[in-house]
Amino acid sequence: MIELPELEDQLIQLRTESHAEFKSTPEKTPSRRRNRRKRSKGSKQSSLDRKSPAGISVGNNATASSEETIQLSNLRPRGFQNYRNCCFLNVCLQTLLHIPSVVRLFRELAAFSSDPSRSIVKSGSLCQLMLDLFKQFIPVPSSVMVNKLNAPGQSGRVELRNDGPTTVRRSDITRFDLGPPLVADEQFLRLLDLSGGFQEDGAECLTRMLSRLHEELGAVNQTGCSPTANGIEDDFSDWIITDRSGKRRPEARKTTLQGGHSRISELFSGVLIARSTVKHGRVPTPRKPTGVSVDELTRQATCVATKEPFFILPLEINDPKVTGIDSSLIRLTEVESVSDYQDVTTGLASNVNRRLGIDRLPPYLLLQLKRFSYTSGSTQLNVGNSTSSSQSGSWTIGKSLKLINVPPELIIPAKLLNHEISFTMDERRYRLRAVIFHVGETAASGHYTVAVRWEDECVATAGHSSSPLSFLYLDDTRACIVRGVESVRLLLSTHRPLDANACIFHPLSKDMAKDITKQPRTPYVVVYESVAYLLNNN
Template sequence: MNATSLAQALQAYRAAAPEKLAFLEPRGLVNTGNMCYMNSVLQVLIFCIPFYDFLDQVGKKAAHSFKSETPLVDAMVMFMREFKALETAASAEQLRKRIKPEVYEKYGEPFTPEFVYDAIRTLPRFASMRRGHQQDAQEFLGFLLEGLHDECARVISQAPASTASTAPNSSLPSPTIANVGEGADDWLEVGRRQRPAVTRSSGHSHTQTPITKIFGGQLRSELRVPGNKNSVTLEPYQPLQLDIGSPEVRNIIDALRGLTRPEVIHGDFDSPHGKDVRATKQVFIESVPPVLILHLKRFQFDAEGYGTVKIWKKVGYPLEFEFPREVLSRQTRNTMLSENSGAPRYRLIAVVYHHGKNASGGHYTVDVRRQDGREWIRIDDTVIRRVRDEHVAEAGAEEDAGKTDARKDVPGAASGNRFLGMNDEDTGDDDGWKQAAGGKKWSSVVNGATPTNGHKPKPQPKDSIKDNKVAYLLFYQRI
């Protein structure tokens, strides 16, 4: 790609609603040997409307070159072009009016995104990811987004001064008070009751790219030490890591609230009150992105010698949710008040599932919401089928094929979905959580066993991979 035209395209990108929505023809991705972790992430990204729009804009405004300085961006543009638009419209509502029923059943031939693998193979960041070895989808997603961001940032920074910009990410708030603090990235901020706080930005690239515009949010970590000014650190996130191990965490709202639970720390903080003082650290969400990625931390190291183990527990997630106000920073809540806007609202657009007993093995599949805003499809490498949104919210419980849309084995597909044909019991709704239209609004499937409702659960076969299916990565788009 020509560096100047590419820089201009990257700078011009805005993570807003695209001029036209493309209703894509789904295509399966051939698993050439433990590549399901990569395939699942690539499917999510291509069906993520702002990310597809980014690739589309870059592809139209900058010419492709195999010897470019942006091999990942080029490979993803090529990947995007492998998916045919069956219909286009200015909005999801118009798409739904234009799409004929039979169009929903159109699926393209599966293919192997070899050019994406080739681009990844040459980059040092991906050196630990070897073909044919079991890998982690969350880790790959992080590497891929970081790699794309780095390429975009490098092109922008090398462009002529009239093109390049080092403005902070527009989704990140500016400092409240602009007095310079101790360092170049420090400033003095006036907080509650006019208390000063030294605020600094940490781990944040100041070059604005489409990746930070789409997926980048910011956390605010406040350290309160008796006798000292409050210390505030602003840190970027993508994705937002959620601890789910605590017994109090039953759904993602609980996990978000747990993120901001105050932590007491004892130590020497150079306080006038002495060497051993009781400090408090608390994390808040300072800003949220157009596309929010939630990583449910299901794999943890076991100190008793079992290595990395998988957390089996019930964790509900809604099809739509509003951020609890208490997890947002005071500055963000004040902005909401001044602008008379409500808390940020999000709609679920994709779920990546992990199948298997532990982190060292298993399989990944994905559910994605199509561009019409209503239709969902389930993708297991080369096997694609339609599913209802309530079954997505039930952590991917398979329903009997006779009751809903039959599965679609894409022409040329491999042996088929080994998870089909295994029926789950009806889990009921023992928690009384809110119902979505046509089904449950929250996931109510226990990962590994169904809710007992006071009855002794049936023993589950130990080798059943499907019974070990669990939602691992959640993707939400801001409403």
């Protein structure tokens, strides 16, 4: 990993000075895959010069000032008021606002929205709401950031101060002024089919948001067959391939996202491949003299594969073997056996072994730690380190409080990847971008917060930042910067509640605390960014 000088205090000084300017500023201002058989090598293109699937081409047609605005990928953070219990929406918006590629995308959209003849954003759409929201954030010019980062500063110190038996205060946790708060437009909830006034699931909200943005920006491929209503394309179902053993079998059936391709799917959509091995019931069947149909091969095949895209990959954490994200990913590779599968040809029971793998790794990999589950009746769940449940009619919603470590760097296990595709180490390596936390003992009375990677893109080299890892922890209208090895460890590897106002990690209480801010802070959605993508887009 490439090392850079330590810049924590310069970052703090920069943000403090920038927010002093912010208060006097008006509120509104304008994967690669490697195939073992063949791999094409193309010249590297800037993301600003190529034409996107959404029809955006920024470069020669844009003015110099527009190009400078588009290149800005850093925004001055602002807080959101928790209006009508919409903290689940707030953390999803904050996550996207702190992903540089998303910022650049909406800068491109904003540059073209000023010209109605070229704008692809429809009035009343989710894209339009996002554009209106982005306009309320002030971009930070790279030149200003470089100058401020090169200014002399005092190096930070890690220092523990015990103020009593219940709290631990750290000097490397600094309160951050977010300036005037925002209120998310209620149209977000309407477009996402979510209800305000009570808690919704943060992972579901983020999935719907990405899906809706993709559908609005996507374009159906006009040269081929349009997707069917359920999103399954039949273009590849007529292909019969020969595998390494010489056997003929149908090509993997592909399920595609509705709307074709878009910049959102390029950034966030991965592809799972499920391989099913079938042992058919044996009965005498007459051999047909001519022709071999795909349907017949499918019925007689011993291995059938299907590919399906995803925006968020759910991970099971309640297995005793799972201790972290690494082991939860490896668990996906375990073979799932189905013994009561009925053969459609013979009517006899067949055995099916199913195994998952990843066919495409997206630039931004979103992982959902499955903490919530439903059981009938009022029995309490016993999962992980601790359990909690809440009654909802005849169903009980349980939350797992199992401690799952979130590593700052993630290497995708080789056994999880499609063996027919060669992935480089950089393509398998990811670094942490954001973590959405669910704070609370139960699913019904929880609260959402988010921690986003705190760095400056202009000083990052090859996707790496050598200054010690730091995060901006956002809790509605409150925020603090968490720096230093020990503080980051407490943030990512413990459930200790973090008070963004007092800059304190509270200890976990044995009994359920009345104050939600002192209840367990559990990682729920984790966002990783690809090192290979950062290398190719710097």
